[in-house]
Amino acid sequence: MKKVKKKTYNRKVMIIISVIVFIIVVFFVVRQLVGSFVYVKSEKNQKTESANVESNNKVSNDDNVIVHTYDLPEEEQNVAVPQMVYKITPTPKPMPSQTAFGYSVNGRTIGGWIFGSGSETIFFFGAIHGSEKGTVSTMNTFARYIFDNPAVVGKNKRIIIIPVANPDGYANSNRLNGHSVDINRNFDTAGWTPQGANDDFGGPSVFFEPESRLIRDLVSNYNVSTMIAFHSKGNLVHPEANQSSYDLAHLYSSYSGYRYYNEIVSYEGTATNWFREKRGGTSITVELTSHTSSDWTKNKPALLETIN
Numbered sequence: 001m002k003k004v005k006k007k008t009y010n011r012k013v014m015i016i017i018s019v020i021v022f023i024i025v026v027f028f029v030v031r032q033l034v035g036s037f038v039y040v041k042s043e044k045n046q047k048t049e050s051a052n053v054e055s056n057n058k059v060s061n062d063d064n065v066i067v068h069t070y071d072l073p074e075e076e077q078n079v080a081v082p083q084m085v086y087k088i089t090p091t092p093k094p095m096p097s098q099t100a101f102g103y104s105v106n107g108r109t110i111g112g113w114i115f116g117s118g119s120e121t122i123f124f125f126g127a128i129h130g131s132e133k134g135t136v137s138t139m140n141t142f143a144r145y146i147f148d149n150p151a152v153v154g155k156n157k158r159i160i161i162i163p164v165a166n167p168d169g170y171a172n173s174n175r176l177n178g179h180s181v182d183i184n185r186n187f188d189t190a191g192w193t194p195q196g197a198n199d200d201f202g203g204p205s206v207f208f209e210p211e212s213r214l215i216r217d218l219v220s221n222y223n224v225s226t227m228i229a230f231h232s233k234g235n236l237v238h239p240e241a242n243q244s245s246y247d248l249a250h251l252y253s254s255y256s257g258y259r260y261y262n263e264i265v266s267y268e269g270t271a272t273n274w275f276r277e278k279r280g281g282t283s284i285t286v287e288l289t290s291h292t293s294s295d296w297t298k299n300k301p302a303l304l305e306t307i308n
């Protein structure tokens with residue numbers, strides 16, 4: 001009897017333990033199933049929302065795999081993220097670095113660019129009068145255009161552009177250089193005197209100024225055949241006194257709309273007059289319509305015609 005009782009007791013214990021184990025197993029299985037269900041549902045909601053809001057999110061065709069475009073830690077996923085506002089401001093392309101040709105009275109670099117490698121060299125410069133700032137914009141825009149469209153330079157051409165021939169004057173919005181000399185009266189022409197036209201001081205002697213010497217040497221070193229000087233604000237094209245200069249001025253006038261003007265008696269000591277007189281070159285002066293505007297739309301067709 002005692003034995004039977006003990007057996008019955010052991011059986012009861014076994015059943016209780018089995019039930020407990022069963023309950024524990026069922027608990028974990030149910031928990032796992034419910035957890036998976038909630039997870040899948042939540043991911044599907046996220047997918048729908050992201051498809052509606054963020055068309056850039058990559059959602060795979062597999063319902064269980066969602067590729068997010070960003071990965072926040074779980075605790076931050078429900079935190080409101082401040083709206084990012086991007087201001088898209090076009091950044092002007094930086095100008096390519098210049099070749100340094102020399103230095104001004106006050107040590108500023110006089111730089112520019114050389115394009116092409118043909119035998120005919122055309123030299124353009126602006127702001128030999130530092131206050132004529134629009135000419136610098138014309139030259140920079142011209143150079144930028146050639147950098148972006150190098151095919152516009154003719155095969156037989158070499159183009160040299162110096163946007164600021166008088167950097168000391170340009171820095172101070174002053175016509176004159178660091179010696180208070182009008183550089184464009186410091187070139188060696190017949191009849192030169194220190195006191196040039198319009199009371200412009202042309203320096204103590206011809207080519208006394210480093211800026212005029214730089215142009216003289218550049219013309220020689222690069223065997224320049226054509227010089228085009230930019231000034232303002234006469235709204236005209238003026239040739240020096242030879243046939244090739246007349247022809248170029250007529251061409252430039254017809255493409256730009258600037259009036260052809262040949263009634264000025266050439267000033268003594270100017271770069272263009274010196275270039276025609278001492279080098280026999282083709283030489284014109286372009287006067288923009290204002291001291292501040294590049295007149296790019298007027299000059300562009302004329303410049304491109306000149307260099308092709």
Ligand SMILES: [Zn+2]
Nearest residue numbers: 129132231232
């Ligand atoms: Zn000028």
